[in-house]
Amino acid sequence: MDANEPDLNRTLREQWEFHWNHQVRARLEGLTDDEYFWAPVPDAWSVRPRGSSTAPVQFGAGDFTLDYTSPQPVPAAFSTIAWRLGHVIVGVLAARNAAHFGAPVASYETWEYAGSAATALDQLEAQLDVWLAGVRGLGDAGLRVPVGAKEPFPEMPMADLVLHIHRELIHHLSEVCLLRDLYLHTKPATNGATR
Numbered sequence: 001m002d003a004n005e006p007d008l009n010r011t012l013r014e015q016w017e018f019h020w021n022h023q024v025r026a027r028l029e030g031l032t033d034d035e036y037f038w039a040p041v042p043d044a045w046s047v048r049p050r051g052s053s054t055a056p057v058q059f060g061a062g063d064f065t066l067d068y069t070s071p072q073p074v075p076a077a078f079s080t081i082a083w084r085l086g087h088v089i090v091g092v093l094a095a096r097n098a099a100h101f102g103a104p105v106a107s108y109e110t111w112e113y114a115g116s117a118a119t120a121l122d123q124l125e126a127q128l129d130v131w132l133a134g135v136r137g138l139g140d141a142g143l144r145v146p147v148g149a150k151e152p153f154p155e156m157p158m159a160d161l162v163l164h165i166h167r168e169l170i171h172h173l174s175e176v177c178l179l180r181d182l183y184l185h186t187k188p189a190t191n192g193a194t195r
Contacts, residue, residue, distance in 0.1 A: 008159065009140050013132060016166045020128070021110045028121060035183050036082045036117035047082035047113045062112030067091075084114050085120045089188050092168045093127035096161070099150040101134030135162055 008162045036060075040048060045055060045067035055067035067077070079087075094106035115119035138145075145157040151161060 006174070007140065008143055009136065012143070012159065012162045012166070013135055015163075016169060017132070019166075019170055024173050024177065026062060027180065028124075028173075031081070031117040031121060031180070032189075033117050033153060035180055036120065037080060037083075038183050038187075039078075039080050040182060040186070041078045044078045044080050045083045046080040047078065047086050047115070049115070052130075059108040059111070060113045060178045061110045062115075064113040064115045065177075066108060066111075066113055068108070081117075081179050082120065082178050083115070084172050084179075085124060086111070086150055088169065088172045089114075092165060092172070093131050097127060097130045097134060100147070100158070101130060101137070103130050103134075131165070174185075 037046060047060075047064050047066055048058075050060070050063055050065050053067050054063055056069040057067075058065035059068055060066055066083060067079075069077075086186055090106055090111045091144055094103065094111065097103035098106045114123055138158055143162065143171075144157050146155050147161050148154050153160075
């Protein structure tokens with residue numbers, strides 16, 4: 001690489017790493033199970049103990065399942081922090097880690113969803129570590145390679161997929177932070193934590 005050329009791989013990783021280290025990670029610390037499962041509206045999609053969901057579809061291989069239906073309702077169902085983290089962990093990260101970086105196969109149907117906030121955050125950190133190591137391993141040349149048939153737009157370069165995943169992470173984890181704020185301001189008697 002020419003010394004005057006920007007290091008695209010580093011720039012893409014730093015986009016997410018800066019956001020994670022300076023805006024998101026501290027906002028997720030101390031996430032309680034009450035916050036994780038809190039549904040501010042009726043019929044919100046969530047992660048639930050197997051057999052307790054009334055959603056038309058329940059994904060998951062373990063003791064907890066993720067609510068779903070297809071086609072999605074209009075307007076879209078509201079979702080809890082648990083659901084949003086499940087989506088990020090599995091659909092945004094784990095499936096891509098499996099498709100592109102040699103991680104174990106992962107899908108909404110086969111995932112063991114977290115029954116607690118602490119477990120979900122551990123799953124999130126583990127998948128983020130695999131994702132960033134995988135992106136780092138691509139170098140700049142790997143970012144120019146088409147993503148292939150494992151993605152909806154196979155001709156798209158890996159750099160575009162990395163940008164897409166980072167947008168998804170920023171978008172959904174910002175929603176999680178907003179839900180934590182809403183919880184704090186609507187349930188102050190049950191949550192003495194400050195952020």
